[in-house]
Amino acid sequence: xxxxxxxxxxxxxxxxxxxxxxxxxxxxxxxxxxxxxxxxxxxxxxxxxxxxxxxxxxxxxxxxxxxxxxxxxxxxxxxxxxxxxxxxxxxxxxxxxxxxxxxxxxxxxxxxxxxxxxxx
Numbered sequence: 001x002x003x004x005x006x007x008x009x010x011x012x013x014x015x016x017x018x019x020x021x022x023x024x025x026x027x028x029x030x031x032x033x034x035x036x037x038x039x040x041x042x043x044x045x046x047x048x049x050x051x052x053x054x055x056x057x058x059x060x061x062x063x064x065x066x067x068x069x070x071x072x073x074x075x076x077x078x079x080x081x082x083x084x085x086x087x088x089x090x091x092x093x094x095x096x097x098x099x100x101x102x103x104x105x106x107x108x109x110x111x112x113x114x115x116x117x118x119x120x
Contacts, residue, residue: 001026001027001030001109002024002025002026002027002028002030002031002098002108002109003024003025003026003109004022004023004024004096004097004098004109004110004111005022005023005025005096005111005112006020006021006022006094006095006096006111006112006113006114007020007021007022007023007114008020008021008114009094009114009115009116010115010116010117011117011119012086012116012117012118012119013086013118013119013120014086014087014088014118014119014120015085015086016086016118017082017083017084017085017086018083018086018116019080019081019082019083020036020080020081020083020094020096020114020116021078021079021080022034022036022078022079022080022081022096022111023076023077023078024077024078024079024098024109025077028077030100030108031077031098031099031100031109032052032053032098032099032100032101032102033050033051033052033053033098033099033101033102033103033104033105033106033107034050034051034072034079034096034097034098034099035047035048035049035050035051035059035070035079035096035097035098035099035104035105035107036048036049036050036070036079036081036094036095036096036097037094037095037097038090038092038093038094038095038116039092039093039095039113040089040091040092040093043092045095046061046092047059047061047105048060048061048064048068048081048094049061049064049068049069049070049081050070050104050105051070051071051072051079051104052102052104053074053102055071055072057104058070059104059105063089064083064090067083067084067085067086068081068082068083068084069081069082069084070082079096079098081094083116086116086118087118088118088119088120089118090116090118091116091117091118091119092116093113093114093115093116094113094114094115094116095110095111095112095113096110096111097109097110097111
């Protein structure tokens with residue numbers, strides 16, 4: 001029904017910035033909430049940030065508060081994750097997710113992921 005494709009990942013030095021993008025296609029009218037997850041080697045997938053349709057409601061995991069910002073452009077059917085002051089512990093595969101309900105954290109669609117590597 002919905003396909004999500006992430007882009008913008010890559011190699012960045014400690015303290016640098018990176019912006020991830022996620023483009024949705026297919027039956028995108030079914031999308032309400034959108035968010036980002038990440039999975040580091042040997043760890044479970046972790047919720048990073050989420051945003052409601054209007055952008056008025058957001059969620060961030062404690063480790064990224066003040067450094068990351070989630071936003072969306074409904075006209076472009078896209079969600080973004082601006083990552084600043086990056087740390088080595090931010091290294092992970094980042095996944096885009098979308099949900100059909102207004103409840104943050106409930107997702108129905110997932111992207112394939114994009115690698116983010118933070119090095120010194």
